[in-house]
Amino acid sequence: MFLTTDLATQIGTFALVPQIVDAINVPVIASGAIGDARGIVAALALGASAVQIGTAYLFCAEAKITLPHRAALKGAAGTGTVLTNVLTGRTARGFRIIRELGPISDGVPDFPLASSALAPLHAKAQSLGSGDFSPMWAGDAAALGREMSAFELTQTLAREAQDLLRKLAH
Secondary structure, eight states: OOSOOOGGGOOOHHHHHHHHHHHOSSOOEEESSOOSHHHHHHHHHTTOSEEEOOHHHHTSTTOOOOHHHHHHHHTHHHHOOEEESTTTSSOEEESOOOTTTOSSOTTSOOTTHHHHHHHHHHHHHHHTTOOTTOOOBOOTTGGGOOOSOHHHHHHHHHHHHHHHHHHHHO
């Protein structure tokens, strides 16, 4: 979200994809809130040529994320994610926020100054094994994540999406 800071104007992936597909004449790659075969098939049904999956791959052993971030992902089904501007100065979705400021704060320096201001706190927290002040990003579909290798996840998502497409065709 770079054109405005008004969260009320943010459009979700599945409302945005068909609007973009109808407005332009190039392939559209859907991204955001897609974490399983149902999301893949939905995006394709809405006109996307392909999908880009992010958070689901954070569950893979190959993802170079901190232990607190991995623990937050494992607990995603119970905690969910929140939009915050506190860590970067721009809105992003993640697990942890600075509790004293709340998820959205008018007192945060503009992007990119906020992350620089938090760098010493982030470094100290990480040295103590804490995820506080850390940018532990994750999307809306974090609760759908599964622990397996990236190769296995790619194969599984492709197989499940193909199976779902065949099932819907009947």
